[in-house]
Amino acid sequence: MAMVNGEDCCVKVAVHIRPLLGDERQQGCKDCVTVVPGKPQVQIGTHSFTFDHVYGGTGFPPSSMFEECVSPLVDGLFQGYNATVLAYGQTGSGKTYTMGTGCKDGSQTGIIPQVMNSLFGKIETLKDQAEFQLRVSFIEILKEEVRDLLDSSYVGKFEAVNGHVGKLAVPGKPPVQIREASNGAITLAGLTEVFVRTQKEMTSCLEQGSLNRATGSTNMNNQSSRSHAIFTITLEQMRKLDPSVTESAQTEDIAGSDCAKRTGSDGLRFKEGVHINKGLLALGNVISALGDEKKRKEGVHVPYCDSKLTRLLQDSLGGNSRTVMIACMSPADINSEETLNTLKYANRARNIQNKPIINRNPISEEIQRMHQHIEYLQVELACYQGGGASDEIQALKEKVSWLEATNEDLCRELCDSKDIDEEVAKEWEHTLLQDSMGKELNELNKRLEQKESEMKMIGGFDTLALKQHFKKKLMGLEEEKKAVQQERDRLLAEVESLAAASDGHKLPDNHLQKLKALEAQILELKKKHDNQVQLLKQKQKSEEAAKKLQEEIQFIEAQKVQLQHKIKQEAEQLRLWKASREKELLQVLQRKSEEAAMATKKLKELLETRKTSAQEHSGNLQGVQSSERSLQRWLDHELVMVHVHEVRNEYEKQSQARTALSEELAFLRREALPNSASPPGGKNGHSSKARRKEMEKQQKMEEEAVATALSISSSVNSNSSLKHSADETSDPLSPVAVPAQKQLKYTAGIVNTRGPAAFDNHAWKMVPIRQLSLAKKQAIISQGGKLWRWRRSHHQWLLQFKWKWQKPWKLSEWIRHSDKTIMRARPRPLPLP
Numbered sequence: 001m002a003m004v005n006g007e008d009c010c011v012k013v014a015v016h017i018r019p020l021l022g023d024e025r026q027q028g029c030k031d032c033v034t035v036v037p038g039k040p041q042v043q044i045g046t047h048s049f050t051f052d053h054v055y056g057g058t059g060f061p062p063s064s065m066f067e068e069c070v071s072p073l074v075d076g077l078f079q080g081y082n083a084t085v086l087a088y089g090q091t092g093s094g095k096t097y098t099m100g101t102g103c104k105d106g107s108q109t110g111i112i113p114q115v116m117n118s119l120f121g122k123i124e125t126l127k128d129q130a131e132f133q134l135r136v137s138f139i140e141i142l143k144e145e146v147r148d149l150l151d152s153s154y155v156g157k158f159e160a161v162n163g164h165v166g167k168l169a170v171p172g173k174p175p176v177q178i179r180e181a182s183n184g185a186i187t188l189a190g191l192t193e194v195f196v197r198t199q200k201e202m203t204s205c206l207e208q209g210s211l212n213r214a215t216g217s218t219n220m221n222n223q224s225s226r227s228h229a230i231f232t233i234t235l236e237q238m239r240k241l242d243p244s245v246t247e248s249a250q251t252e253d254i255a256g257s258d259c260a261k262r263t264g265s266d267g268l269r270f271k272e273g274v275h276i277n278k279g280l281l282a283l284g285n286v287i288s289a290l291g292d293e294k295k296r297k298e299g300v301h302v303p304y305c306d307s308k309l310t311r312l313l314q315d316s317l318g319g320n321s322r323t324v325m326i327a328c329m330s331p332a333d334i335n336s337e338e339t340l341n342t343l344k345y346a347n348r349a350r351n352i353q354n355k356p357i358i359n360r361n362p363i364s365e366e367i368q369r370m371h372q373h374i375e376y377l378q379v380e381l382a383c384y385q386g387g388g389a390s391d392e393i394q395a396l397k398e399k400v401s402w403l404e405a406t407n408e409d410l411c412r413e414l415c416d417s418k419d420i421d422e423e424v425a426k427e428w429e430h431t432l433l434q435d436s437m438g439k440e441l442n443e444l445n446k447r448l449e450q451k452e453s454e455m456k457m458i459g460g461f462d463t464l465a466l467k468q469h470f471k472k473k474l475m476g477l478e479e480e481k482k483a484v485q486q487e488r489d490r491l492l493a494e495v496e497s498l499a500a501a502s503d504g505h506k507l508p509d510n511h512l513q514k515l516k517a518l519e520a521q522i523l524e525l526k527k528k529h530d531n532q533v534q535l536l537k538q539k540q541k542s543e544e545a546a547k548k549l550q551e552e553i554q555f556i557e558a559q560k561v562q563l564q565h566k567i568k569q570e571a572e573q574l575r576l577w578k579a580s581r582e583k584e585l586l587q588v589l590q591r592k593s594e595e596a597a598m599a600t601k602k603l604k605e606l607l608e609t610r611k612t613s614a615q616e617h618s619g620n621l622q623g624v625q626s627s628e629r630s631l632q633r634w635l636d637h638e639l640v641m642v643h644v645h646e647v648r649n650e651y652e653k654q655s656q657a658r659t660a661l662s663e664e665l666a667f668l669r670r671e672a673l674p675n676s677a678s679p680p681g682g683k684n685g686h687s688s689k690a691r692r693k694e695m696e697k698q699q700k701m702e703e704e705a706v707a708t709a710l711s712i713s714s715s716v717n718s719n720s721s722l723k724h725s726a727d728e729t730s731d732p733l734s735p736v737a738v739p740a741q742k743q744l745k746y747t748a749g750i751v752n753t754r755g756p757a758a759f760d761n762h763a764w765k766m767v768p769i770r771q772l773s774l775a776k777k778q779a780i781i782s783q784g785g786k787l788w789r790w791r792r793s794h795h796q797w798l799l800q801f802k803w804k805w806q807k808p809w810k811l812s813e814w815i816r817h818s819d820k821t822i823m824r825a826r827p828r829p830l831p832l833p
């Protein structure tokens, strides 16, 4: 079921101030609420609030509440909008009284009885134009539970339970299940919906439900309840078609909203409901349960609702419907704190934005409507047939056949559009895949570049030569070290022998110095050696890194080859798919052209038969002429209707394609911007520019085609004669000039045009579009839009095909139908098609 969005609107809030009650006066309560005269403004203490309406107290009389606040919602109901009316306020503030569900007070002046009056009054007025079906449900939400107040298993007697008044339900019946649908909507499984036909039946449902409602006593009011209640009326209307009244006039009558007209939902089946809620602190509880944890901690009674219930209550607050909240309040000073809270909350509720919607199902409803119309005409036809043959019968027969054909067309179109969708989806999928694979390839190329440059850095040194150099140096150092060590050992031995010789005497200075110098040299050599070892280790590491890089490069290259192969394969698959599709279409084309030839042949035979029949029944010449006129009239109508229908379709499809192209173009422009920093001749910049150009060119072509379709559409609409249509006949005896077989050949990228003599019998010519000069193209467009460009898309090709050649086989269907009629009508003197 499609949903049509209406305009956003805020929740409307009307304050209803009840008078001081007798009890309150006796207790010496004072009126603490003031209404600013002539304004919807309420003052309590130092606080001042402005609402949409204020009733009661010194404000407007409550009697005008229904007309001003609720009646427009009932009107909207007949246009397909949901509506919600909520009563909100502290216990004893007058919600039951205002809604009129108490079955005592306000039962006549309350909102719900007035809604019923208005609803049934409207149904009575519209009953000739539409069929209505009404259902009601009544639920009570008490803490975490939903109770079905119209459940017949409830017994109507009450008994005291734990000091409270409660009711008994017959065991066995499962409670109402709160479920969440896949679209997120909250549904109540197993809820009773009662079909009602009269106001009395609806009133009795309301009364029964109210009686069933759980009640409990409180200190303030022993009739009050702690639960929320929602009474829902569902209205379904099915429009009856009156053939004597134009469709647009009927649309005005019933679904006269602008929205309905705009979307073409006229005459459709609407499904909508009005929720009328009488609930105790319904809104306040919902809000508290959602977030007011602080209040709960302070000990304020805030019943928890589980999340589904909360959403159910929120749905009742509007969401998709037009909502009016009536904030009921007591003027007594003892209730001033609660009253102030009510006003504060009501004031906040005015900021809630709703989005009212209309529910509809255009395609199936349109087909259903047509079926109905056909049935209606058939019944009418049967009535007429009882009274003998006449022109009217013929006209009706024609209308029935035309409707049947249009219906078939619609169904076929539905199938076609599925094919087209499949094709578009396939191309789209291919483009996406190619895109993502292209990106992947780019990424691989980048990585490869990076790895190769890293490799260059490592490979920049001649690793082998370096290694040998290091080795050599190391060996030299080793030798040097050895020599120094030998020298040291020799010196040490010398030192020792000297020491022994000196026998405790000091060593000569030159020996000591030499010894020190040798030790320093050894140390230096050791350092050098260590450095060399370190360098060798590093070299080893970089070799390993280079090896790893090499492997990575090889891997990336393999991936690249694989991806390129995949891209090729994918493109090949698409090409094959397209080729097989083209083959299929060719076969269809062939078949259709054969049908077209057959249709011409049959039509000629039919005309021959008619001529012969006219000669045979020369005495009844008038009848033949009337039959011929009737045939001609039908043909005119049929052909013009086919034109209008197809041109509209073509226009819509071209518009959609143009929108998609514009979006893609915008996207490409955005894409191109960040790339502008790269050099203009750069790979990315260049391809992006070229793509953009191509898109712009393509879009221009689309716009031309749309303009063409529009010009044809207007020319078709402004002229109901067959003569305007270039592919129709100039021979009055042959209503269809079926083009020669060769015309059905096609090549991609051609235009369909014909010679300069406007009314000769020249065949259409297929000319490659490139061969046409600009002037010629413009001339063709100005001649009434005979320019079509066939492009790569099959679906466009299909459309061209349908546009140009559909009529002959339509005729063949019609002729088949006519043949049957002739067979049936044989005994009669004048066989009519």
Ligand SMILES: Nc1ncnc2c1ncn2[C@@H]1O[C@H](COP(=O)(O)OP(=O)(O)OP(=O)(O)O)[C@@H](O)[C@H]1O
Residues within 6 Å of the ligand: 017, 018, 019, 021, 089, 090, 091, 092, 093, 094, 095, 096, 097, 098, 105, 221, 223, 224, 225, 279, 280, 328
């Ligand atoms: N506008 C009014 N004029 C006269 N009496 C009223 C009006 N509104 C309410 N009352 C009286 O006030 C009393 C309480 O009203 P009501 O039962 O409608 O309150 P409530 O908000 O539904 O209470 P609860 O939430 O406890 O069910 C009833 O006796 C009712 O008759």
